[in-house]
Amino acid sequence: MKPFKSGPMKALTLRLQDELFAIEAESVREILDLVPITEVPNAPPFVGGLINVRGRVVPLADLRVMFGMDRPPPDKDTRIVVIEIEIDGEPTVAGVLADKVHDVTDIEAASIEEAPRVGMRWRADFVRGIGKRNGGFIIIPDLGRIFETQGVRTASSPASEERLAS
Amino acid sequence: MSFPDPTETFRQEARELLEQLEQGLLDLEQNPANDDLINSTFRALHTIKGSGAMFGFTAVANFVHEFETAFDQVRKGQTVATPALIEVALNAKDHIHKLIEQPDTKLAGGEAILVALRAVIDGANAPAAAVPEAPSKGALIELDLDMPAEAPAPATLADLTESIWRIRFHLPGDALVYGTNPLLLLEEIAAIGPCTITALTDAIPSLEAIDPEVTYLGWQVDLTTAEDPSAALDDVFMFLRDGMELSVVKLDGASPAATEPTAPAIAAAPAPIAAPPAKAPVATPKPAKAKAKDTPAPMQEAKAAQPAEKDKAPASSSMRVDAERLDELMDRVGELVIAQARLTQIAAMSQDGNLKTIAEELERLSSGLRDTTMGIRMVPIGTLFSRFRRLVHDLSRDLDKDIEFITTGEDTELDKTMIERLADPLVHLIRNSVDHGLESPEKRLAAGKPPKGTVRLSAVYAGAEVAISVSDDGAGLNTERIRAKAEENGLITAETKLTEQELNQLIFAPGFSTAKEVTSLSGRGVGMDVVKRTIDGLRGSIDVATKPGAGSTMTLRLPLTLAIIDGMLVRVGNGRYTIPLSAVEECVELPDGVEANARGRNFLDIRGSLVPFLRLREVFNTAAPAEPHQKVVIVSSGEGRVGLVVDQIIGNNQTVIKQLSKLHSAIKSFSGATILGDGTVALILDTAHLVGFGQTYVDRNKSEGKAA
Numbered sequence: 001m002k003p004f005k006s007g008p009m010k011a012l013t014l015r016l017q018d019e020l021f022a023i024e025a026e027s028v029r030e031i032l033d034l035v036p037i038t039e040v041p042n043a044p045p046f047v048g049g050l051i052n053v054r055g056r057v058v059p060l061a062d063l064r065v066m067f068g069m070d071r072p073p074p075d076k077d078t079r080i081v082v083i084e085i086e087i088d089g090e091p092t093v094a095g096v097l098a099d100k101v102h103d104v105t106d107i108e109a110a111s112i113e114e115a116p117r118v119g120m121r122w123r124a125d126f127v128r129g130i131g132k133r134n135g136g137f138i139i140i141p142d143l144g145r146i147f148e149t150q151g152v153r154t155a156s157s158p159a160s161e162e163r164l165a166s
Numbered sequence: 167m168s169f170p171d172p173t174e175t176f177r178q179e180a181r182e183l184l185e186q187l188e189q190g191l192l193d194l195e196q197n198p199a200n201d202d203l204i205n206s207t208f209r210a211l212h213t214i215k216g217s218g219a220m221f222g223f224t225a226v227a228n229f230v231h232e233f234e235t236a237f238d239q240v241r242k243g244q245t246v247a248t249p250a251l252i253e254v255a256l257n258a259k260d261h262i263h264k265l266i267e268q269p270d271t272k273l274a275g276g277e278a279i280l281v282a283l284r285a286v287i288d289g290a291n292a293p294a295a296a297v298p299e300a301p302s303k304g305a306l307i308e309l310d311l312d313m314p315a316e317a318p319a320p321a322t323l324a325d326l327t328e329s330i331w332r333i334r335f336h337l338p339g340d341a342l343v344y345g346t347n348p349l350l351l352l353e354e355i356a357a358i359g360p361c362t363i364t365a366l367t368d369a370i371p372s373l374e375a376i377d378p379e380v381t382y383l384g385w386q387v388d389l390t391t392a393e394d395p396s397a398a399l400d401d402v403f404m405f406l407r408d409g410m411e412l413s414v415v416k417l418d419g420a421s422p423a424a425t426e427p428t429a430p431a432i433a434a435a436p437a438p439i440a441a442p443p444a445k446a447p448v449a450t451p452k453p454a455k456a457k458a459k460d461t462p463a464p465m466q467e468a469k470a471a472q473p474a475e476k477d478k479a480p481a482s483s484s485m486r487v488d489a490e491r492l493d494e495l496m497d498r499v500g501e502l503v504i505a506q507a508r509l510t511q512i513a514a515m516s517q518d519g520n521l522k523t524i525a526e527e528l529e530r531l532s533s534g535l536r537d538t539t540m541g542i543r544m545v546p547i548g549t550l551f552s553r554f555r556r557l558v559h560d561l562s563r564d565l566d567k568d569i570e571f572i573t574t575g576e577d578t579e580l581d582k583t584m585i586e587r588l589a590d591p592l593v594h595l596i597r598n599s600v601d602h603g604l605e606s607p608e609k610r611l612a613a614g615k616p617p618k619g620t621v622r623l624s625a626v627y628a629g630a631e632v633a634i635s636v637s638d639d640g641a642g643l644n645t646e647r648i649r650a651k652a653e654e655n656g657l658i659t660a661e662t663k664l665t666e667q668e669l670n671q672l673i674f675a676p677g678f679s680t681a682k683e684v685t686s687l688s689g690r691g692v693g694m695d696v697v698k699r700t701i702d703g704l705r706g707s708i709d710v711a712t713k714p715g716a717g718s719t720m721t722l723r724l725p726l727t728l729a730i731i732d733g734m735l736v737r738v739g740n741g742r743y744t745i746p747l748s749a750v751e752e753c754v755e756l757p758d759g760v761e762a763n764a765r766g767r768n769f770l771d772i773r774g775s776l777v778p779f780l781r782l783r784e785v786f787n788t789a790a791p792a793e794p795h796q797k798v799v800i801v802s803s804g805e806g807r808v809g810l811v812v813d814q815i816i817g818n819n820q821t822v823i824k825q826l827s828k829l830h831s832a833i834k835s836f837s838g839a840t841i842l843g844d845g846t847v848a849l850i851l852d853t854a855h856l857v858g859f860g861q862t863y864v865d866r867n868k869s870e871g872k873a874a
Contacts, residue, residue, distance in 0.1 A: 038839075038847040039741055040830055041786030047829045050839055050847040055501060057824040057839040057847050087828045094829070147829070 008106035009131075013138060014081060014098035017069045022131060022138045023083065025104050029093065032080040046146075051095050053082055060095040066146050067122050075099075087147050094147070107131040107138060176221040178486065180266050184259055185552070186210045191255050192555050198247040208234070208241050212404065214262065220345040226265045229276050233258050235357070236283045251286045253563075256556070258283060330417040331395050334366070336384040338409025343379050346406060352385065354402045359391035388417070489582065492543055499532075499539045500822040506532040507819055507843035533820060543583075547625045547634070548576025550585050554596055558621060561600045568607060568618040569600060575625035580632055584724060587704060588634070591697040595636040595720050596621065598694070603640030603718060613715065615639065631706075631803070631854070632726060637719035643712040648672055670710035674698035705837055707854065723854070725837075733821035733840065733850065736799060736812040739788030742848045744821050744840055745810070749801045749853040756796040756811055770798060770809050778860045779809030785835065801853045808860030810851070819843070823850060835859075 011022035012031075030053075037049040037060055049060040060080065064071050077100040084093050108131075115127035126146050131138040190207035197203060211234045218226035237255070239245040258279050265276070333355070337348060352363055366384035376382070389395055396414055403410060506528050513525035551573045558571040580588075604610075604619035611617055625634045645666065652658045652672045664672075674694050701708050705725050712718035726748075733744035754772070756779075769776045779798055782788075793813040800809050821840040830836070837852035 036844075036846045038849065040833065040836070040849065041741070041788070042833055042835065043830055050826075050830075050849070052841050052845050052847050055504065055841060057826070057841065059827045059829045061829075090828060092827050092829070094827070 008108050009112070009140075010104060011107050011138075011140070012081065012104050013102040014079070015100040015102065016064050016067065017099060019067070019069075020102070020136060020138045021063070021098075022105075022107060022140050023081065023096070023143065027083045027085060027143070029082045029084055031101055032082060032095070034074050034078050034080065047094075051080065053093065053095065056093065058082065058093050058095050060097065061147070062097045063141060063146070064097070066126060066149075067141075083143070085143055085147055087144075092147075096143075105133070107133065107140075112140065173221055175486075176217055176223070177266055179217060180214055180226075181263075183210045183214050184263055184266075187214075187259050188256065188556055189552055191252050191259065192559060194247045195249060195252045195559075204241050204247070208237060208401075209404075211237060212401065216404075218266075219347065219350060223266060223269055225269065225276075226262060229258075229265060229280070230262060232280050233262070233283065236280075236287045239287050245287050248286070251283075254279065254282045254286050256559075329391070331389045331391065332415045332417050333387040333389060333395070333399065333412070334384065334415075335387075335403075335410055335412040336366075336369070337381045338406060339380045340409070341381050341406060348381065348383070348385070351402055351406075352387070355387050355389065355399070358395050358398045358402075359389050361387050361389040363387050384411075487542075492539075492582070495539055496543065499536050502532050503536060503820045503822055504841055504843075508845070509843075511843035536820060540581075543581050544579040545582050545585050546576060547578050547580050547585060547588075547632075548573075550589060550592070551576050551623055551625075553589065554592065554623060557593060557596060558600065561597065565601065566606075567600065567604055569604065570618055570620045571623070572620060573623045578625040578627060578632055580625075580724070580726065584704060587700060588722075588724075591700045591722070592623075592634070592636065594694065594697050595722075596623070599636055599638040599640065599718075599720075603638035603642075605641050609641075627726075628723065631723045633721050633723050635719050635721040637717060639717040642714045642716055642718050643670060643673070643710070644714070645669055645712075667710070670712060671708075673710070674708065705852075731821050731823060731850075733819055734799065735816040735819050735842070735848065736797075736810075737814040737816055738782040738786055738812050739790035741786065741788070742816065742842065742846075743782075743812075744819070744848050744850045745799055745801060746821075746850065746853060747818060749803060751800045751802050751807065753815055754798050754800065754809075756798050772800065772807075772809075777807050777809050779811055780856060780860055781811045783811070783813070801857065803854040803857040806857040806860065808857045810856065821850065 010025040012025050013022050035051050046065040047059045047061050051060045079098045079101045080095045112129040112131045128140045128142040187210040194203050215227050215230040364386045370382040510525050513522045562569040599621050607617035620639045622637045707723045709721040732747040734747050798809040823838045834855045836849045838850045839847050842848050
């Protein structure tokens with residue numbers, strides 16, 4: 001697990017179902033309204049789609065799959081956060097679905113704690129830490145780990161359902 | 167606008183010339199008496215020397231000059247191009263290459279090569295080496311020349327049986343601007359035979375009228391030689407013939423003393439040569455070199471003029487373009503094609519006749535532009551093949567195996583990027599063929615084969631692909647040893663059942679080598695996995711065919727291009743997919759009967775031949791309701807064919823191929839994705855994979871049929 005830099009962490013906060021997540025602002029390239037998603041048959045549900053980001057074909061990831069959440073169809077608040085991430089040492093642009101995007105905020109390093117080993121619904125190695133803000137928790141996912149695990153993990157959830165396609 | 171570095175231009179040109187030289191030498195080895203080959207080889211040398219001196223590569227020019235002098239013996243028919251000579255010449259060529267790539271480092275070894283070269287030549291002709299060792303070197307160096315090349319041979323007046331030829335010439339007025347060094351020309355003339363050189367100063371204007379960049383001097387050379395020097399002079403003035411005045415007259419067998427005042431004749435070479443430099447500081451300050459650095463523009467013109475003057479060489483007007491710019495162009499065209507597709511879509515929905523016309527016009531134009539751009543990037547694979555001749559030549563020598571190397575299909579064109587990336591894999595494959603594949607001459611004889619082994623390299627178009635194969639008539643792969651080795655490495659277990667094809671593919675596993683001994687060339691087990699990876703990266707595949715005792719063939723199948731293809735857009739459920747049009751053979755309706763008993767019989771009867779078909783709806787797990795009338799798109803790849811059942815055929819479109827990210831690279835049915843006119847992404851079907859998939863389907867069905 002990468003240690004956090006000292007000082008506050010600038011992060012984009014977004015909501016997935018009932019949980020608040022934070023993604024390091026540095027890795028965020030842009031935030032898009034929902035665009036048509038092309039389903040990739042036989043792809044694992046976590047990266048079941050492709051989108052067009054300014055002429056580039058970019059995989060769309062759904063973090064909710066990795067955190068075992070429900071996946072209701074997109075609504076008016078749904079956004080796509082385009083991030084740049086290293087996968088096997090190769091910089092890759094990927095989209096991440098968000099049920100709602102909140103704001104960019106500073107999370108005090110002091111308030112971030114390591115994810116507890118027990119009492120968590122999710123795989124501990126997917127969570128880099130948990131921050132606190134306004135009395136609530138913010139989950140800081142380990143995106144590198146999640147994206148790399150994707151290749152190893154077999155699709156355990158039901159076969160990719162029909163999604164908004166063209 | 168910036169001018170490219172002239173030195174870099176020279177390097178590029180020299181690289182090509184060296185390649186030409188190497189080809190010439192290798193051809194010459196096969197065919198030592200061919201005058202055309204000898205001449206083209208000589209011309210390549212001469213051009214390297216000329217432009218080398220022009221761009222300040224003095225070491226190169228000096229070395230090539232010696233090389234040239236030696237090689238001249240071959241050209242004159244005084245020496246035969248023996249394999250030994252070719253060997254030394256190839257070494258010399260490598261040395262020139264080094265000199266050009268590292269002009270600032272002192273490279274040793276040049277002298278040794280020249281000594282070897284002279285030794286080989288002298289075997290047949292002793293005086294050849296004597297020429298460069300003329301005594302008056304010192305005098306020339308004192309004159310502060312750029313080129314400390316050999317001095318002219320001393321004029322000997324003793325031999326009066328030879329004729330004297332009077333050569334008078336004036337160089338073109340712009341010769342200095344284009345980098346000609348008159349001194350070098352004089353030296354070359356002097357190398358033909360003993361001579362007397364006099365400067366003709368009558369054309370020099372008064373000091374205030376002098377243009378320092380113009381040659382006013384002319385020269386008169388009395389050359390003593392037995393044969394007509396015209397041909398030799400043609401070479402000297404190879405690049406200057408157009409603008410210059412040149413007259414060659416045979417003086418009537420008389421002694422030079424009778425036609426010339428005694429003094430210059432006795433003083434011989436050094437004194438007359440001293441005359442022009444005396445005037446040079448005024449008339450021609452700093453020739454060639456300074457010009458080359460200060461004014462790149464005329465340099466470029468000179469470059470453009472040169473190919474036209476490369477006389478007999480097959481001339482086609484061409485220009486050098488930075489590869490990066492071509493890539494950029496390709497990207498732009500790709501974007502244009504996407505934009506055009508959107509326009510077409512909007513026009514189709516509109517009622518505006520004008521808009522429709524423009525959209526159609528633009529479609530035509532952009533498809534033309536695309537084809538042209540693609541065409542620019544296509545390079546005949548022969549450029550790559552020719553490189554391997556040297557490789558085989560060297561391997562043949564190092565391994566002491568007599569090898570015939572046969573290439574076919576050199577004019578097969580492939581995308582430039584593809585060709586560049588193919589070089590390494592092919593080197594590995596050829597090395598493997600020569601090192602592992604071909605047996606030693608003794609073993610070959612024992613096996614009843616001719617002692618000379620054959621390695622073939624060929625390229626052919628096969629549908630939307632190019633198949634490049636490397637084959638040898640050696641021992642073939644030893645499947646038992648592969649199997650044993652794979653078990654030893656833990657790649658498979660003793661129980662694993664593999665088809666022959668699967669077993670052969672094991673050689674591409676990392677760290678796999680069946681060679682019993684590690685040689686300097688191969689056997690370390692690195693290489694084949696790299697080959698495999700590179701070919702996969704190019705969306706290609708490798709087939710291995712082998713026959714014990716008769717040799718093996720590795721076939722690389724590669725797509726023609728990496729950038730844009732014509733596609734057929736189809737719909738399956740709610741998804742749209744693109745099939746490369748070049749792979750599509752025909753489209754038919756799925757007969758109702760087949761639809762009715764869908765189980766068990768997944769074959770279509772296409773004009774008498776059975777074609778398996780895949781329901782893409784099943785392959786893609788589509789849940790949306792099916793169209794009542796399904797279509798079948800028959801696609802082919804290599805040998806096989808397969809029908810793809812789709813819901814609807816939408817139409818043709820130009821497709822800019824975008825690679826899928828690592829996250830989706832595991833899904834084999836798609837070779838990439840593209841962006842459609844409405845901005846959505848469509849996946850491109852990997853026909854080769856689907857055909858293979860269909861084929862296993864057939865095989866399985868067959869075996870089931872047998873079982874039942």
